[in-house]
Amino acid sequence: MTQPPDRPSRPPAAKLSDVARLAGVSLATASKALNGRSQVRAETRRRVIEAAERLAFQPNPMARGLPAGRTGTVGLLTGDLEGRFSIPILMGAEDAFGVGRVAVFLCDARGDALREQHHVRALLGRRVDGLIVVGSRTDPRSSLGRDLPVPVVYAYAPSTDPADLSIVPDSVGAGRLAVEHLLACGRSRIAHVSGDPGYAAARERAEGAVAALSEAGLPLVGEVLFGSWSEGWGRAAAGMLLDRHPALDAILCGSDQIARGVLETARERGRRVPEDVAVLGFDNWEILTSGGRPPLTSVDLNLEQVGRTAAQALFAAFEGQPRSGVETIPCRLVIRESTAPLS
Amino acid sequence: MTQPPDRPSRPPAAKLSDVARLAGVSLATASKALNGRSQVRAETRRRVIEAAERLAFQPNPMARGLPAGRTGTVGLLTGDLEGRFSIPILMGAEDAFGVGRVAVFLCDARGDALREQHHVRALLGRRVDGLIVVGSRTDPRSSLGRDLPVPVVYAYAPSTDPADLSIVPDSVGAGRLAVEHLLACGRSRIAHVSGDPGYAAARERAEGAVAALSEAGLPLVGEVLFGSWSEGWGRAAAGMLLDRHPALDAILCGSDQIARGVLETARERGRRVPEDVAVLGFDNWEILTSGGRPPLTSVDLNLEQVGRTAAQALFAAFEGQPRSGVETIPCRLVIRESTAPLS
DNA sequence: AGCCCAGCCGAAAACGCTTTCGGGCGGAAG
DNA sequence: CTTCCGCCCGAAAGCGTTTTCGGCTGGGCT
Numbered sequence: 001m002t003q004p005p006d007r008p009s010r011p012p013a014a015k016l017s018d019v020a021r022l023a024g025v026s027l028a029t030a031s032k033a034l035n036g037r038s039q040v041r042a043e044t045r046r047r048v049i050e051a052a053e054r055l056a057f058q059p060n061p062m063a064r065g066l067p068a069g070r071t072g073t074v075g076l077l078t079g080d081l082e083g084r085f086s087i088p089i090l091m092g093a094e095d096a097f098g099v100g101r102v103a104v105f106l107c108d109a110r111g112d113a114l115r116e117q118h119h120v121r122a123l124l125g126r127r128v129d130g131l132i133v134v135g136s137r138t139d140p141r142s143s144l145g146r147d148l149p150v151p152v153v154y155a156y157a158p159s160t161d162p163a164d165l166s167i168v169p170d171s172v173g174a175g176r177l178a179v180e181h182l183l184a185c186g187r188s189r190i191a192h193v194s195g196d197p198g199y200a201a202a203r204e205r206a207e208g209a210v211a212a213l214s215e216a217g218l219p220l221v222g223e224v225l226f227g228s229w230s231e232g233w234g235r236a237a238a239g240m241l242l243d244r245h246p247a248l249d250a251i252l253c254g255s256d257q258i259a260r261g262v263l264e265t266a267r268e269r270g271r272r273v274p275e276d277v278a279v280l281g282f283d284n285w286e287i288l289t290s291g292g293r294p295p296l297t298s299v300d301l302n303l304e305q306v307g308r309t310a311a312q313a314l315f316a317a318f319e320g321q322p323r324s325g326v327e328t329i330p331c332r333l334v335i336r337e338s339t340a341p342l343s
Numbered sequence: 344m345t346q347p348p349d350r351p352s353r354p355p356a357a358k359l360s361d362v363a364r365l366a367g368v369s370l371a372t373a374s375k376a377l378n379g380r381s382q383v384r385a386e387t388r389r390r391v392i393e394a395a396e397r398l399a400f401q402p403n404p405m406a407r408g409l410p411a412g413r414t415g416t417v418g419l420l421t422g423d424l425e426g427r428f429s430i431p432i433l434m435g436a437e438d439a440f441g442v443g444r445v446a447v448f449l450c451d452a453r454g455d456a457l458r459e460q461h462h463v464r465a466l467l468g469r470r471v472d473g474l475i476v477v478g479s480r481t482d483p484r485s486s487l488g489r490d491l492p493v494p495v496v497y498a499y500a501p502s503t504d505p506a507d508l509s510i511v512p513d514s515v516g517a518g519r520l521a522v523e524h525l526l527a528c529g530r531s532r533i534a535h536v537s538g539d540p541g542y543a544a545a546r547e548r549a550e551g552a553v554a555a556l557s558e559a560g561l562p563l564v565g566e567v568l569f570g571s572w573s574e575g576w577g578r579a580a581a582g583m584l585l586d587r588h589p590a591l592d593a594i595l596c597g598s599d600q601i602a603r604g605v606l607e608t609a610r611e612r613g614r615r616v617p618e619d620v621a622v623l624g625f626d627n628w629e630i631l632t633s634g635g636r637p638p639l640t641s642v643d644l645n646l647e648q649v650g651r652t653a654a655q656a657l658f659a660a661f662e663g664q665p666r667s668g669v670e671t672i673p674c675r676l677v678i679r680e681s682t683a684p685l686s
Numbered sequence: 687a688g689c690c691c692a693g694c695c696g697a698a699a700a701c702g703c704t705t706t707c708g709g710g711c712g713g714a715a716g
Numbered sequence: 717c718t719t720c721c722g723c724c725c726g727a728a729a730g731c732g733t734t735t736t737c738g739g740c741t742g743g744g745c746t
Contacts, residue, residue, distance in 0.1 A: 058468040063702030231634035291574030406732030
């Protein structure tokens with residue numbers, strides 16, 4: 001049972017009572033002064049604050065949270081950390097909360113409902129002030145329930161319960177945005193290769209794209225080609241399209257991965273991108289877009305914004321202004337070299 | 344100032360005193376019973392535990408932490424969340440800690456030293472029991488200092504201070520592992536294209552590769568080609584290599600991105616992979632390895648293991664068994680189709 | 687029968703902070 | 717010179733748990 005050897009036992013952290021003594025006031029006054037309560041003379045407050053700084057005082061959040069019943073803590077429950085989508089949302093949320101004011105507990109349920117339950121209990125046990133639930137796809141997911149003791153915001157994947165608040169990217173608008181860009185580039189024979197039709201993202205992007213086309217009085221070239229979210233599918237689908245519809249001048253792809261496959265096949269077939277065929281992806285996954293030949297234009301889902309909005313909504317709920325329903329965040333086009341006006 | 348409308352005000356969470364009353368014992372006894380203290384009769388303990396379950400009692404961690412001085416909380420300070428490397432480490436750490444026992448505060452300093460300081464202070468203010476610092480590259484980074492009040496473990500990027508404990512992947516061993524695999528496949532004319540030589544990972548992988556080659560009595564084909572971590576560089580370097588050394592039968596690539604570029608160029612030049620040339624990457628980034636033609640053999644850095652080990656080391660430090668120095672975690676080969684024995 | 691000791695249990699203090707509430711003090715009004 | 721009123725400040729009561737320490741009970745020993 002040896003003690004850890006030579007860690008020089010530093011002076012224990014300063015407490016409020018130390019500050020009060022140094023400033024020559026009582027605990028109560030010191031507390032009020034530091035928390036901006038109004039019942040303190042300006043001069044006294046100054047003295048207390050100065051004392052606190054001299055001692056590098058940091059209030060113990062446990063002691064502080066005990067009377068208040070708040071912890072200054074929120075739980076971030078994510079479906080798949082590995083995945084591409086949780087991370088930017090998480091970062092957006094983190095910086096909306098701001099360092100020092102609120103800290104984020106991270107939990108990954110790895111897509112397992114049981115583990116999710118477990119995490120929720122653990123988080124509530126820690127008395128988090130609120131919860132953000134991040135899905136791994138945009139399909140609606142089951143609600144955590146209405147009777148949780150803290151507010152909950154769903155991000156990316158909406159809750160099936162309309163009484164919950166969900167913040168999601170505007171997939172339909174994303175499809176529309178993509179087509180409008182292609183139209184603005186003078187393209188009129190546009191095809192669409194997408195991923196797994198079991199994903200709402202695939203269906204909704206297609207829906208937006210088709211709507212924008214028909215508003216422009218144009219048909220889609222062929223049907224929407226649903227398949228899988230892979231480069232291989234992109235290659236295969238592009239081959240088929242170029243065979244059947246040699247005249248097409250743009251291929252809208254359901255994801256950057258698919259787009260990479262499409263780019264490759266177009267290149268092998270001797271079609272110049274963007275001169276002959278424009279190619280456009282979704283997700284703006286830098287690792288894929290930047291390495292393409294040419295670099296890939298893509299629709300960014302603004303996930304950081306989704307995260308920030310979710311965090312703000314949680315704040316609003318703390319203040320007693322809960323919202324509900326599904327709020328969508330507009331997407332954003334990032335133009336690189338794979339799309340350009342027809343010359 | 345309206346109250347939030349119809350959230351049915353649920354009964355407030357059960358406290359220890361409720362449990363005690365229901366079990367017909369005092370607070371002290373209830374506490375001891377639930378915490379496994381020995382001074383309670385088995386029968387009494389049973390009654391208390393049953394009462395606790397009936398009430399779904401969960402101790403308030405703030406109240407619990409106050410006397411104990413521990414919070415059951417650690418801080419995870421990462422350099423770049425976007426990056427590929429923090430995430431698996433984070434997941435490894437998360438599951439080593441186990442749900443419910445320890446919760447992880449996540450902070451991202453985005454590579455900014457000032458913001459890092461800020462986060463460290465915020466975390467210490469929250470009285471975390473320990474810190475894990477995750478870097479975004481394997482190059483040594485400055486220490487947080489020796490006089491922090493809690494144990495610190497550095498993961499992925501080692502600390503420059505040998506008194507700190509760092510857990511890093513074995514980059515030299517990774518280079519060695521890669522070459523040994525190629526040798527086992529009967530390859531003998533091996534070239535190496537790597538990334539930015541400013542990265543220790545690039546230099547150390549090359550070092551291990553060259554060492555393994557020279558132990559086998561073989562030279563490297565050409566020099567190590569350092570460049571950047573991009574597909575474009577992979578394509579360019581591969582073109583150069585195939586021109587100058589037409590006889591080579593394997594190209595070891597410093598990252599999966601580079602490898603993707605190399606694959607592409609080899610294919611365009613009509614070299615069959617793996618029949619004519621084997622190609623091998625590092626990092627095992629699934630999104631890149633699986634989409635290649637053919638799918639890419641790669642060296643996995645075992646980052647989850649790095650995270651788990653870091654978490655365990657932190658536990659050890661809590662128990663008064665701190666370690667120091669740099670500990671390396673061996674890497675692991677993931678064989679796909681881009682390497683195969685010469686037939 | 688008297689004593690001692692082990693085994694259990696409960697009263698109370700402590701942890702560090704916030705907040706309520708009462709009281710002192712000074713100045714203005716009467 | 718009183719009286720009253722506002723403004724500041726401090727004493728003290730919590731917040732929910734752990735832990736210490738003293739007391740009670742009952743059994744075994746003398």
